[in-house]
Amino acid sequence: MKLPKIQLFRKRSIWPRTLLQLFFFALIALISINHTLMKSGAGLSFLPNVTLHAVCPFGGVESLYQFIAEGSFVQKVRESSFVLMNIVFLLAILFGPVFCGWVCPLGTVQEWVGKLGRKIFKSKRYNHFIPSKLDKVLRYARYGVLAWILYITITSGKLLFQDYDPYYALFNFWTGEVTISAFIILSLTLVLSLFVERPWCKYACPYGAVLGLTNLFRIFKIRRVAAACRNDGACDIRCPMNIQVSQKNVIRDHQCIACMECTSEASCPVRETVVFSAGGVK
Amino acid sequence: MKLNSKILGILILVVVFGGIAISSALGYWNTEGGGGGYGQGGKAGVESGDEAAEMVRGRTTFQDLLDLGLTQEVIEQIIGTPMPDPSVRVNLYCEEQGLDFESIRAELEQALAQRDS
Numbered sequence: 001m002k003l004p005k006i007q008l009f010r011k012r013s014i015w016p017r018t019l020l021q022l023f024f025f026a027l028i029a030l031i032s033i034n035h036t037l038m039k040s041g042a043g044l045s046f047l048p049n050v051t052l053h054a055v056c057p058f059g060g061v062e063s064l065y066q067f068i069a070e071g072s073f074v075q076k077v078r079e080s081s082f083v084l085m086n087i088v089f090l091l092a093i094l095f096g097p098v099f100c101g102w103v104c105p106l107g108t109v110q111e112w113v114g115k116l117g118r119k120i121f122k123s124k125r126y127n128h129f130i131p132s133k134l135d136k137v138l139r140y141a142r143y144g145v146l147a148w149i150l151y152i153t154i155t156s157g158k159l160l161f162q163d164y165d166p167y168y169a170l171f172n173f174w175t176g177e178v179t180i181s182a183f184i185i186l187s188l189t190l191v192l193s194l195f196v197e198r199p200w201c202k203y204a205c206p207y208g209a210v211l212g213l214t215n216l217f218r219i220f221k222i223r224r225v226a227a228a229c230r231n232d233g234a235c236d237i238r239c240p241m242n243i244q245v246s247q248k249n250v251i252r253d254h255q256c257i258a259c260m261e262c263t264s265e266a267s268c269p270v271r272e273t274v275v276f277s278a279g280g281v282k
Numbered sequence: 283m284k285l286n287s288k289i290l291g292i293l294i295l296v297v298v299f300g301g302i303a304i305s306s307a308l309g310y311w312n313t314e315g316g317g318g319g320y321g322q323g324g325k326a327g328v329e330s331g332d333e334a335a336e337m338v339r340g341r342t343t344f345q346d347l348l349d350l351g352l353t354q355e356v357i358e359q360i361i362g363t364p365m366p367d368p369s370v371r372v373n374l375y376c377e378e379q380g381l382d383f384e385s386i387r388a389e390l391e392q393a394l395a396q397r398d399s
Contacts, residue, residue: 014287015287016287016290016291016292017287017291019291020291020294020295038369038370039366039367039370039374039375040367041367041369048313050313050314051313051374054313054314055313076377078312078313078314079310079311079312079313080311080312080313082310083301083302083305083310083311084301084302086301087297087298087301087302090297090301091294091297091298094293094297095285095290095293095294098290098294102290102291102294103294103298175378177378220283220285260287260290265286265287275284276284276285276286276287276290277283277284277285278283278285
């Protein structure tokens, strides 16, 4: 019996994602630096003088309760955060947590550090240091972090999470406003990124926890065509979130960040086998 | 319907910046403090010609205070530190220095009222 012809091609990168990550990292870094420069009257005129809080969509999530109850926002959170939160939710309902995989600058920095880790430990060992049983349990810790943040924000009406936020520390380390605890968490995140891909996203990110839930019902999903799959595990090895793509037909894992690294456009060597689509695939 | 990464990248940019543009056109895109509620952005600040002219709001800068007639000495006395660059907004400066903006604002408004009496 003649086997169906399988068209192979070499692994490629999802370069539009790399481009967008670079763009959003540069944008947020410039906005933050500009805000500091503006205080001495030396800012860049083509950039708005806004705080990091004004362009953080998670501020909207933190303010949601206060907005519903009182019609106002938590201290430091702006209306723009609320708008961005809605935009990111729309994106997540359509495409999943693309904010995490394509936009978030903290995720990008972890990936950059992770590239070094991948070179040191090679693809098969890197990102596989934590025993899978422990890893499985730890993946739910970020929901605990989310609940804690919402609790302290609702009860205080202040952005107390700023004192622990590695994202805030990353883009404000030169201002003297970052607490020691935030510095420690950022440093820990960067060091762990050498061994585990995106450790903050996997185990602690409260916004990732919220957006991850959209994987259960998002419109465009990662789908595997079982009939064409060679079960070589290329998709599993490349997945930054350690999802066993080769064991599923549709990825509904709460940790998927829609990075498309597992698809036939990148890791999967068989054309049209792992795809990003709405509705079924033939 | 399948999407490739190029299309997805473009869609992300369109949704993000299109969403910002639409919200801006509708008056919901406010990156400044002091607005309070949804859709009230851009109303904070020092306005002239009415009673609100003397109010210290989210957009008030140190330059606005000087323009209103407060001296640098009085301002420094109230904030307890040397006055920063005049273009800096009072609320952001308080935020950065860990000062309570509400009490600083009350003192500044009191100083403005005393100036006239």
